[in-house]
Amino acid sequence: MAGARPNSPGVHPALQPDSSEDLFEHAPCGYLTTLPDGSIIRVNQTFLTWLGRSRDDVLGLRFVDLLTDGGRIYHETHLRPLLEMQGHLRQIAVDLVGPGGGRLAVLLNAVLHRDSEGQPVAVRTTVFDASERQHYERELLRERRAAEDAAATARALHEHSSFLARLSRCLDEADGWDERAARLVELVGGELVGAAELWDVDAVGRVRPTVNNGSPGPGAESLSGDVGSAVRAAVDTGEPVLRGELSTPTTVDRVDGGAALAALPMTVRGRTSGVLVLWARHDRLRFTPEVRPFLTELAGRAALSLDNARLYERERSTALTLQRSLLAGAVPDDPRLRIAAAYRPAVEGLEVGGDWHDAFTVGPNRIGVVVGDVVGRGIAAAAAMGQLRSATRAVATSGVGPARVLEGLDQFVAHLDAGQMTTVAYVEIDLDSGRATYACAGHPPPVLVHEGTSRLLWDGRSPPLGAHIGGAPRGPASSEPGCRTDATVDLSADDRLVLYTDGLVERRRSPLQRSIDRLAALAAREADLPVASLVDALTAELLAGVVTPDDVCVVAIGRIATGPFHRRLRPLVSDLRALRADLQAWLCLQDPDRTSVDALVLAANEAAANAIEHGIRGEPGGTVTVRAERAGDEIRIDVVDEGTWRAPEDGRFGGRGLTIVGRLVDHLEVHRDGGTRVHMRRRVGGPA
């Protein structure tokens, strides 16, 4: 529409040209002109408003009169000379006295005007409000401080977290609670703080110190002292307790800026099982409120590691107890057969395995001996072992013989749903004839020692229990006769039969056959030791320095006959017990009165103990031999050593032992010719 033309655009008020007067008065900065002596001759409204003063009030004053005391000094000593020298000032921060006497922060730019002869005429100064900027600068300063603090905190955090990582690693590498607790106080007390001590909290909340790193010997302090009360408070509150001044002096350094003592509850799985007590040292960690989170984390990690160790030990000990209780059956008490066994659990820190051994009466004059190895570890393996052990006894006592016993066990593992691939060596020995019938299900061959030479019994072999290799699948269907075989061998009086599990011979980097051959050679060499000593010698020699991940079971079997008795002893008093067992069995076969058996065992023991202690002790190759024989109604025993006799400390000839021997036998002779021979005779009656 033609009539609807818009009005001619007027000029926006903001774009109207300012009068220069208005611009001067209301500029966004203060403006003033001063004479060379500083007196103010011109000032704009903006500046007056900032100052909260009237123009009349200000004109005639000198510029320095507007400054704060500090600003005045700065002006006289610094700004004025600078201005005169260089003719201008840029961005100079000064404080003016603002409304009500408050501080007004401003920035100045000033120019000194000179006349044509160079004489100062006036100073023109613009003033900018710097309160915002100052605020910003303070903010900046605060930020920078915060950043520095954060960096320090981060550094501390980094140090703390790397310490925690190291602590965790160090603890987890250690086996068992004791070792971990020792490492904890050693590391924390030795590197982080001045000293550390671990207090135990029992199930009813009683506390007592257990482990410390030696310094400052705090364990001596009573429960009612500073430490005791801090520990109590830590247990009660579940929070770290920091204590400043201690009432009882300690050897700990005085620590400024932190507590002298920290008691940290070690809580895991909802239970406080201990309290870690830390003593400060001036050049190490300060116990300030800021380190509480770190201390809490430290105690938490230590608690978890120690608790894991405790749980692990408990389970291991349960499995071990279970296994021990299963192995602790009485050996058949028949003097015609000596059976000795050793069981060594896998190295500390590893789980209990499933090796077992057992000996039991199968029928009149017949004893069964079994060694087995269940695959697996821990409580499950120990439990399966227990069931197989019972099953072996149950099947064997029906008198079916070794091959049928293994078939029965095949059936058993098929139903058990455990124990598959168990290996077993089982032997039955006829006590009268000495005939041994044996069968091995995937098990290393038994070792037979006869007249100083040994051989491996490779016959009577078949696959492990429940195995699906080497024939028809093992299971209920395979129970018909013929699946398993056995073999026989005759044992004479001084023969030894050794059964074992593979832990005795399996070595990394050594062929199994070589290890087994070594065992066989060793058995031949040591066969004249008492039967229990033979077991000890085999395990000592073959496991020396060996960290085996496996259990080890060794059983040695020796027949005792009525003929002459002969045993060699090593220079170890521990061999005496093994000697007594063999000699007592032999004496029982002589069928004398009970008192004579007791007297002769004690007499031989004392003579042999003397020989070991005073004759050959400390001579690695030295041996003692014990011979016994029956001559009519007399039993004669000779104890011979080849050592150099050293007088016993009590100075008596032959020591107290021989005095006793004299009371136990009818006839005693001591011959010294190089070594020493003690000859004893006692007349024996019939059975008492």
Place this chain on the structure above:
Amino acid sequence: MSPDDACRVSTAERDGRLVVCLTGELDVAVAGEVERAVNAAVAAAAAVVVDLDGLTFLDSAGVRVLDHLLGACYERGVPVRVVATPGSPAAFTLRVCAFPDHVMCASTDEALADLP
């Protein structure tokens, strides 16, 4: 089949008296260890009964352990009795060694009644 410890030391308190029971075989091989265990057990006792009926063997080194224990108890004025039932292995060795009769008792009950 393979008892781990040849000789074990256990203690019990009866009528305010400490009863120390030894079981197994006490010989020269374990005498030192047993002596330490017994000494630790009786350190704070006011009256002691040592029960040897659980021993299947006792040698002269074991008798020395008992001898030392008796000596220590006498020094401290602590009454002590030794239980070894006649016919037991321990009684046999003690008789051979001429162990003092006046501290010997045939049973723990007798020993407890005999203590002042």
